[in-house]
Amino acid sequence: MNYPSSYVRVVSRFFAHRALMAATLSGPLLGVTLAFAAVTAQEPNTVTIDNFTFTPKELTVPVGTTVKWVNHDDMPHTVMDTNKSFRSKPLDTDDTFSFPFATAGTFNYFCSLHPQMVGKITVQ
Ligand SMILES: [Cu+2]
Secondary structure, three states: OOOOHHHHHHHHHHHHHHHHHHHHHHHHHHHHHHHHHHHHHOOOOEEEEEOOEEEOOEEEEOOOOEEEEEEOOOOOEOOEEOOOOOEOOOEOOOOEEEEEOOOOEEEEEEOOOOOOOEEEEEEO
16 A cells, blocks of 8 residues: 655654653553563572573472473573483474473573583482
8 A cells, every 4th residue: 555655754754753752651551561471480499590681590400309390492402411311392482391300409491492502400
């Protein structure tokens, strides 16, 4: 469709204004949301995956603990023990993987899709 350029200009200015207003209004709200997310981010015995990073990168738990991984990225990741004692399927966004650690030891793991992503679970 062909709109006269003056119309396009007015419309795009309108949307630019709306976007600015939305950004201004959502600023404080976003701050609150982020603060809330920061507080809730670290559930015990849970490793989150954000921006190609396992957080916490190293986690120490007592024997018998089930550790849960949650993928917050919009791209699949896996959780794979270097000694193959556990291995997840590819996790899509918000998918989780849980593994019960029944024995003490150090478990180094990585993402098989992005092997530079590494983490460690120490069970004692
Ligand atoms: Cu990955």
